[in-house]
Amino acid sequence: MANWEALSDIDVEVLVRDLLSAEWGVHVETFRRGPDRGVDLRVFGPSGPPLNLEPTDSIIGQVKHYPNASISRLKTAFKKEANRNNRNSVTRYLVVTTAKMTLAGKEAIASLFNPPLHPRDIFGREDLEALLARHEQVERRHFRLWISDTITLTSALNKRELGLKRHVIESISREAPLLVKTRHFHAAEQILKEEGSVIIAGPPGVGKTSTAHLLIADLIEKGWELIVASDRIDDAERLRDPHAKQVVYYDDFLGASLHTAFLDGKNEDARLLALLETASEDQNLKVVLTTREYVLAAARQSHPRLLQSRFDISRLLIDATELDAYERAEMAYRRIYHSPYRFILDQPTSVDDWLPIIGHRDFNPRLMRLYMEACARMLPAKMEAQSIRDFIIGFVEALDDPSELWRTIYDDHLTDAQRYLLQTLVTMPSSVVVEDLIVLTASWACSSTFSPTETQWRAEIRILDGDFISTYTDRKGQTASNFANASISSYVSYRLAMELETVLRILDHAVLFEQVEIIFRLIAGRLPPRETDSGSFDIEDWLEDYEREIVGHTRLWSINEEEHERLQTAIRDAVVRTLGVGHYSNHPSFGNTPKRWMKTHVYMVDRLEIVLAVVEALDLADDSDLAHRLADACKSNLDYSTNDPVRLVKVFETLQRKAPLTWVDAIGNLIESAEPLLFRHLKEGSDFIAAIRYLNLIGRPNESMLLGDKLRNAARNYSPSEQVCFWSEIDLRYFINDFDEAASMIGLDIIEDLSELRTRIEARMRAIQPPSFQNLPTPRQEPAPKHVVVGDLSLSALRKAASILVPGVSSKTKEGDAESPD
Structure with a gap:
């Protein structure tokens, strides 16, 4: 029996379209959600039997997804449609509903129209289920209809495993209305078809388990028996039947944290690898595994057998940033539709209201779930229009602040060394060569009781690689690293800003001016506003071009006077120490040594305004000694700064206008020292x-x-x-x-x-x-985990996708057969 309540209104329209197309052998149009003028379905002539439409004939239809509606409610809904008088302009007018219909009910609906509708043009649930019975291929495409009953039946037939399956069965049934077949699903499906197994890996909350559940549901529909491995591989070995088609599912097969990243039991790693190899050769066996990438990295260090290429060939790394605009919009739509707040989708919102959600750089399916669950606890059952705007704004704020998603992992699953590496990485302006990351981290993190070797640091980086950071080989052949996901960087920034002692240690050992600048931006929100010679210093204005989602939550508290003095001293000393140090870059021309930044030139114009902001924010205007030391550091680097002479002079103009009175002499000497350099080469405009x-x-x-x-x-x-x-x-x-x-x-x-x-x-x-770049050497290819192509997130794609969340759009967009929520 079909589970109609698991479908959304969009699902039902697409299902009816597919059923009627299969039944009549014609193209049936459906349209994006919006003002439909009473037209959900449309067919144009000519056509052959059974419709026999002439070229000028047409059919339109209205679909109402009211699975539990009474006849009185149906009459109220369709009476509005009858008043549109659409029927007079077409050959046939269809009424379709997912509600159960009696003969008397159909007659009552038919009589609402003038002239009355023919009974054949009224489709109730019974009619739709009859069509499903005749067109099984359509039912298979719409998995939400059958997934609950089919899985329950399958589990009942296999009593041996009912206890192990129950959680998975209930989870898939419960989540069916929310599941979306994304590009990750299709990529995993292809790997499973080619290799017999798939290892779905990625950060928390990106949809690993959902993708696995869709794969399992699809296989069960095709007659495969589900085996759930819970703690040990022998769960699967014990129930394996070589003569039956079976799919083994092992969610989080390595555990949920780094501290449990091991395969318990004798030769468990070998047995897992054997299972994967068997699946690659046996057409009757499929294996679906999920894991967090950083946990797998840790396990591979302890279990060398897991380094075999089979784990890379079958591995799919997924990331929520790869989802396209429509996939994101559909996820948001389904979350809201199947919640107590479905009415939000019928309220007067605009496409622009939803763009910050589906286009957010940290879009994450799990964050959506957490936010909706929080709403269920806090929001009223009904909301006014302004409250609905607040609901959308709150959604964006939930994406802006990833703390709920990352707090547990950061506090409980990472080692101290791994946290130190991430804290160092967040102070860097760009990707960092691994050797440099180790040197920079060790310079401030090591102590008498904590002193990892380079080999140990590298081991920690390998564990982080995938979920927290991504590593790659740059053009110089060096291994560089950066954050794997923007939300991770945001959360690490937030946590670092909270840890003043760690900030002070990094500042005391900072070797790059960029580190000092980034740390200052992170903690700037903790500094109280103050009066200066030029008036009130507004840190918000200075930070307007910075990523506010990083510094925004640090404004929840401020530092006390003692902390302010310590921070003042640390930043002052770090600025003086690093102002003349070269810029960090991975460009090959800068060499291939761990401390190559010491050899590069400085674009001093990038730094002078930052210095001024530091001086004002930390109340250093009276420090004339600091002014002269900074001016001397600038003078030694002005030569290279004249590569952009106009910008240099603009900075001089700013300094002369904004510098504290006690700095006038130092700034004046600095400006005068630039004259020979500016007039040395007058060549271009x-x-x-x-x-x-x-x-x-x-x-x-x-x-x-x-x-x-x-x-x-x-x-x-x-x-x-x-x-x-x-x-x-x-x-x-x-x-x-x-x-x-x-x-x-x-x-x-x-x-x-x-x-x-x-x-x-x-x-x-x-x-x-x-x-010509045609003769560059081709890099050596190694087995590697697979990725999907990043989806289209252009503004036009986002606006088009967001329209499904809006009850009113200017015009309908034809979907046809090419587009479906499935």
């Missing part, structure tokens, strides 16, 4: 713009007029380099505009010179061909 603005800044504007001849000669004699082969038309336009802007600043007319310059550069661009 930007050089002249910077020079003119600099002269205005230091109070010598009249000298700008003396640059006219040099500017004209530069435009006339500029010789394009080979780099112009990489320029676009926009690059060329900006280059010419720089000369034009500089000339206008001093009232000089060089239009003809610029026209000739453009012609010379365009000729050079055509003459030089970009270097």
Whole structure:
């Protein structure tokens, strides 16, 4: 018997479409959710039997998903449709409902229309179930209809295993209305078909178990017997029947945490591998396993047999960021539809209201479930329109703050060393070479009682790889690492901002200015607003371009006076120590040594405004000694900073306008020291713009007029380099505009010179061909876990997908047979 309550209204419309298409042999249209003007289904002629429609004929229909409705409720619903008078413009008008219908009920519905409907055009539940019996292939595609009864029947036939199966059976039945066949499901299905087994791995909450449950339901529908392994592989071995089609399911087969990441029992790893190898050769055996990737990494260190390629060939790494816009929207729709708050989907919301949810960078199915469960405990049964907006805003805030998802894992499942590595990684501006990550972490984390070797640090990184961090080989052949998921980075940032002692230790040993900058941004929300010479320093304004979802929750508390003094000293010393240290980069030209950042140049213009923010926030304006030390550090790096002379002068202008009074002398000396560098090479338009603005800044504007001849000669004699082969038309336009802007600043007319310059550069661009990259060596291929192609999250895709959550959209979008929630 079909489980109609497990379907949403969208499911029912698609099911009816498929049934009528199969029954009549015609294309039946359905439409996206929205104002339907009484049309859920549509068929155009011509067609052959049994419809025999003429070219000008058409059929439309209305579908009502009211599985438990009384005849009086049905009459109320269809009376509204009857008043639309749609029937007069079509050949036939269909009424379809999932409610049970008696003869008298059908007659009552038919009489609502004028003229009355023919009984053949009224479909109740009994009619739909008759169609399902005739078209089993349609029923198989709509798994939510049959999954509960089929699994229950299968389990009853296998009494030996009923106890082990019960939890899985109940979970799949309960979750069926919420399950979505995503790209992860189709990828796992393909691996299972080719290899006989699939290991679904990934971070918590991304849909591993849901994907496995869909695979199991699909196999059971095809006649496979389910075997559930709970604690040991021998659960599966004991119930294995070589003559029966069986699927072995082992959820979290390595345990839920790093501390339990072992295979208990004698030769358990060998027995698991043997089971997978058997599945690869035996057509009657399938194996579905799930695990957290970091747990598998830990187990592979203790059990070398798990390093065999079979575990990589069958492994699918999944991540919620790979879901496309429609998959995300459907997950949100199903969560809301099958909750006490279904009415939200009928309230006046817009597409733009839902975009922050389905387009969120940390979109996560488990977070949706947690939020809906929290709503069930806290929200009223009915909400006003404003409360519904608050519901949506709360949904976004739940995605912004991943603490609920990661707190248990971070506190209970990770070792101290692993937490230290993540805390170091979050202070870095980009991907970090593994050797560097170890050096940086060890510099502050090691003590007399905690001093891992490099080998031990690497072992911890291997365990984190996959779920918490991702490692890859860069162009230099170095192994680099970064966070595997934005929500992990957000949570680690949040936790680090809470741990002042850890922050102070990292600052005391920081070797990169970027570390100091990131830590300052993280803890800035804890600093109380204060008055300065330039007025109130608003940290929110300074952080407006920073990722607010990281620093937002640190505003729940502030530090006390003693902590403020300690933090003031630590950041001050770290700024002075690191201001002149080179930028961290993975670019191959910067070398291949663990401390190569010490050898790079510094773009000082990136740092001066940050220093000013630190000074104001930490009340360091009276520290004139600090001002001179910082100015000296800047002077030694100004040469490299003149690669962007206009930006350098803009920073000077900002410093002169905002610097504390006690810093005037130091800033003045710094600005004066830049003059020889800015006037050393006046070659391009930007050089002249910077020079003119600099002269205005230091109070010598009249000298700008003396640059006219040099500017004209530069435009006339500029010789394009080979780099112009990489320029676009926009690059060329900006280059010419720089000369034009500089000339206008001093009232000089060089239009003809610029026209000739453009012609010379365009000729050079055509003459030089970009270097060929066809002969680069192909990297050696190794067995590796599989990934899916990242889904479409463009704005147009998100807006189209979000329309299923909105009761009113401007127009209908035709779905046809190509699109289905399944």
